[in-house]
Amino acid sequence: GSTFARMTVPRDIFVNAVDTAVPVTHFVTSDAKIIGWVNGAASAIFCRASKSVDQRPGDTSWAIKPANDLDTTCGCSGGGWTDRGGFYGGVVPATSCSSWGGAWAGAKDNTEPKGGLESNVDLTLWVR
Numbered sequence: 001g002s003t004f005a006r007m008t009v010p011r012d013i014f015v016n017a018v019d020t021a022v023p024v025t026h027f028v029t030s031d032a033k034i035i036g037w038v039n040g041a042a043s044a045i046f047c048r049a050s051k052s053v054d055q056r057p058g059d060t061s062w063a064i065k066p067a068n069d070l071d072t073t074c075g076c077s078g079g080g081w082t083d084r085g086g087f088y089g090g091v092v093p094a095t096s097c098s099s100w101g102g103a104w105a106g107a108k109d110n111t112e113p114k115g116g117l118e119s120n121v122d123l124t125l126w127v128r
């Protein structure tokens with residue numbers, strides 16, 4: 001497709017453990033908002049905020065964010081949906097914050113809902 005994000009990470013990112021600040025290098029995306037935010041912060045991080053079965057953040061279970069957006073009180077965002085980046089909504093039932101459902105929310109800025117959305121795109125992840 002024409003919308004993408006590509007990055008290099010130093011360790012596995014889709015494992016069953018919380019890690020809210022995985023450093024990202026060689027970050028490239030077709031999304032102008034996200035690349036602008038990441039360039040403004042000088043780097044990106046990958047946030048993984050859920051762990052089966054005991055950590056279900058509700059709002060945002062993973063995200064690609066500027067390295068200076070570090071609020072993780074509700075998963076990969078904060079209360080009131082702080083932080084910006086590309087977000088995947090949380091899982092239900094949540095054990096903290098609210099019980100928002102999961103879907104690719106896409107690029108979202110501060111205060112924009114990042115969970116409880118229905119995605120209108122196919123999300124394909126290529127991991128090697």
